Amino acid sequence: MTSRPSFGSFFLRRLPAWLDRRSGRPRVYILPTRPGWLFMLSLAGLLVGAVNYNNNLAFMLTFLLGSVLFVALHQTHGQLAGLSAGPVRAEPVFAGETAWFELALDLGGKERPVVTFRIEGGGETIVNLAPDDRNPVRLPLPATRRGVLRPSAVEFSSTFPLGLFRAWTRIPLAAEGLVYPHPVPGPGLPSAAFSGQGQGASGGRGVDDFKGIRGYIPGDSPKRIAWKASSRGGRMFTKEFEGQAGISPELDFHQVEGTDAEYKLSRLTYLLLQAWASGGSFGLKLPGRVIEPGQGRAHRDRCLEALARFGE
Amino acid sequence: MECRYQERFETVVDRISTVVLGKQPQIRLALTCLFAGGHLLIEDIPGIGKTTLASSLARVLGLGFRRVQFTSDLLPGDVLGVSVFEQKTAAFVFHPGPVFTQVLLADEINRATPKTQSALLEAMEERQVTVEGQTRPLPRPFFVIATQNPIEQSGTFPLPDSQMDRFLIRVDLGYPDRASERFLLELGETKSHLMRLETLLEPEEIGAVQAAAARVHAAPALVEYVLNLLEFTRNSPEFQVGLSPRAGLALLAAARTWAFLCGRDHALPEDVQAVLPYVVSHRLRKAKDFRELTADEAASLLARVPLP
Amino acid sequence: MIDMDPSAPFDKRPDLPLLLAVALGPHVTWLPGWITVWCLGLWGFVLLAAHRGYRPPGRALRLILAGAGLAGVGLTYGHLRGMDAGVSMLAVLLGVKPLEITNIRDRMVTLFLAYFLVLSNLLEDTGLGMTLYLAAAVLWSLAVMIRMNHPDLTLVPALKRAGRMLVLAVPLTAALFVLFPRLPGGLFRLPDPAVRVIGFGEVVAPGDVGRLVQSGETAFRAEFEGPPPPFETLYWRGLVLWQYDGRAWRRSPVPGPGAEPIRKEAIHRYTITLEPHHRPWLFGLDRALGPPPGASYAGDHGLVSARDVHNQIRYTLTSALEYRTGPLKGWERRWGLGLPKEGNPRARDLAASWVADGRSPAGMVQAALDYFRNQPFFYTLDPPALGPDGVDDFLFTVRRGYCEHYASAFAFLMRSAGVPARVVVGYLGGERNPSGGYFIVRQADAHAWVEVAVNDEGWMRVDPTAAVAPQRVLRGVEAAVDEAPWRGFWTERRLGWVYPYWLQARWNWDRLGLFWTRTVLDYTYERQRSWLARMGLKTGTLADTMKNLVVGLAILGVTVAALTALIALRRRSPRQDPVREQYDRFARHAARLGPARPPAQGPRDYLSAFSRARPDLAPLARDITDTYIRLRYSPHGQPSDRKRLSRLVRTFGRIRR
Structure with a gap:
């Protein structure tokens, strides 16, 4: 279902919404679901029966159900009222993976069962929120393309407890999820990619002689995966071969083969991951952005971010 | 408002940064650490100016300075000192080790064996040395x-988490920015500048600054904020373990000193935010890969805890 | 919305079938047996299928099943109109409905339909028991709905939540109940060809009263104002039967309203709570002095309501136990002597012999009673069948019968002898509930007697049964007959020492039920009018009542909203420092004029961010921020700073752009 902030919601928004507005919380809209409309229709039928037979118990049943409807309206609204979302974070992912946006929620100390979350462009996630639950809500969003995922809003909705009403609210997001380019392995490490002129005899990744194994990085050729070693634990390993490669390479956008910018970025990503895994220092040269050679994970992440944000 | 030390503090930073180029934030943090009565951990590759920073600090503040290069064969006695039998007096005479100084640079501390490491860390914590039953302040x-x-990880003994907690602040120096490096390359060695640094503070004045910094007012609202931060790290599934009460004390002490050095007699949330990344980053590990946080990651924590 | 595991076509939980069973439950007593079997069988199959993983039957099969069920109902009743057939159809369809359930929406629709089955139960029977049934059914239905929407929830938390909802719904229910306009009687009640009549019909044939006595159902309850009259005078007068066709006695429409008795003594005032019997007549102690509101007082002093009694009703009457109605009118004498031309010759001969003896009318009454007393007559619930000359058979050969046999024969003899007589049916006696001091009159207390006119004093009650079985009159029906079928299982013999406790419990329950009826269920058009009038509300027209409803609900709504707001505010405010509140006001307004303050930003940082965007407002913002910091974070805050802060924030709040 999608949100329909129609005229009905204007009438059905209740007083606490006014309080919410005062406290700067997002508005909660609420409308009957289809079973909700059918329930009201049934109520009308029951009322006709009660009037026709002028039977006070029948009146009581009708009014009790009508009041329950009202209570359900209140409670369904309360499912979302006072629910506020803290900042949203997403770990960077490679294109083709799924980005998980982590949403820290302030439940206001209330249990809120069966709340559906839908991040813009993603699927629905149904969560039972309990105040003592420490896990943030994780919402998947497929990261199909390199760049920055900026879902503009997340929609919460709930029909609990009776399924007669659906309350929903949209919370604007300021979150960014980095999507690194998908690493594309090449036939080796072309020295052309390194603008640094030093031609070392070893130290880079080549194809000639087996050197050892190292941790798997996305984009490694499946042919190179050290299956035997990988089978021992949860981690994957890749076989390394010694070959010709540059030392302290600077990965240069213009030196990578190919014409398509995205392809080039993908290749650069792979080379960068390899350079990082080898433990050496490396730099990145993109049109309009140069990252001086460096080492370590933080440096690698800086470079990957530059690749992700390229052309922004 | 008491702001007697503010200009003086700025002067100290200025002077040191003529020797350690382009590192004002780290110098400020180092001074905060010193005046808060804590110890400083610098994590970085060699040749980046750690020694220069340490010795210039000592010099400007008029403190004694010693440097120990930690290696795997360094023994606790090499740091703390040993008693030597002296023929002349026919008695054991204590030869104090390099630890008996005011500013000690322990270079590459993770190269020493855990035994030596813990000897030093104990001295740091207790501010006294016990050798052969005798305690010397x-x-x-x-x-x-x-x-x-x-x-470099091979041949090292990484400090256990409990020992990391003894350092009030951790910073990494990082490469100098381009301008500073150019300056460095053109000017050559800065050691000569170091020699020319004059003392700006008397040693007894340092004690007074430390005492005044400890008296900076922390309002209930500020304490509440620190509590919220601690609670957040304990409740967030992102971290393996939350911050300890000792970390909370360290955070408050560092924030107070920062506020004092900024010339205020009360601490603001901004003071907590300024020091927090460097106070907590080495005390938290990510639940996902047990990695310590970087200062940036620690700073992102701030955005998630609203002010009370 | 949560959909169940799509691979499982049926819900494994018995929630919904159980609810349907609850809705069907009370109907089982009268529904054709095959419908009960049909429903339980199909629901059982659905549960079995859910656990075994059977596929649901196809659409065609379901349609065939539904068609067959409806056809079965049609064959059983011969028509498809009226309440019984309607309920049967609904039950049959609800039997089939779960077979097609695949998603939550279908399940919810089924649940809504079950409410109609519940409602039809309430039309059959009212009272405290049904009220509790209603609450239980609604509670269970809510729990089922909650579990539909939250499949992981176990039963007990679901029931708790449902219970909480129900409790929260009570105030609004009460308001609607009181304020919703009632109409005098049903407005457009649909004619029902097959209403199950309880109690007396227009015609009473030999054996009819005996059949009524089999039933333990309550006919009505009577609460006396003041001490009740002696047991043997409790003749609850109902219908007056004038016409005799040789077998059965029949009621006749009586011309004109009844006149007040000319002499009345031993006056009692009492209130009757009459159970619905779907006929218009009302019962009152012999003899009522006037009709209750909404009823008429017929020429034979029968009380007839303007409408059939479909719901429990209450009315208050005044009766005189001793009375004289005065000389008979012409039509009374004429009708009181009417007999078929032929039949029962021996009885006619007996009456003729009394006439020949020259007896007075009173003497003839005495002669007839003596005849019953002296011949070997037996009082039994189980009399043999009588031939075409029923009175003759009874008087001279069988001599075994129940009260209507005696009344019928006695009246026949009187008419044959020229004494005006008529048969009256009603109830005699009742069970006194010691717990409430009122009488419970059951169908088992049904009785028939005769009224004769022997002189100018008018109609007099004569009970020939008293001549045969005086204990019936003195101590009640249980003392007069050996078997007591209306007691069912709950007899003293079976229960032993538990019996007194059981009896006491039953009495208490009955009293509670009467209290409930009196205070709540008997909320009629008239009571609503008087009640609302006492509250100072106008109730003259429907429009007035509707206005009351709207106003009342508005008052309730405002009350609830105010309470909610109060709770919400109180929940929010204690954490909030007034200084902080002022700053929040500043920040909220500042967000309209410039950048918003992220919740984690310190006041100084926000000041510089805001000042960069709005240098024109920077001095005021700085003043506010400094004052705020002084109050909240520094040790130098003064009380005057608080005033200053709120003044500054007010000033700031007036800035529009």
């Missing part, structure tokens, strides 16, 4: 700047 102030190379 260390000079005051006593300030240790330890360094670690995070890249």
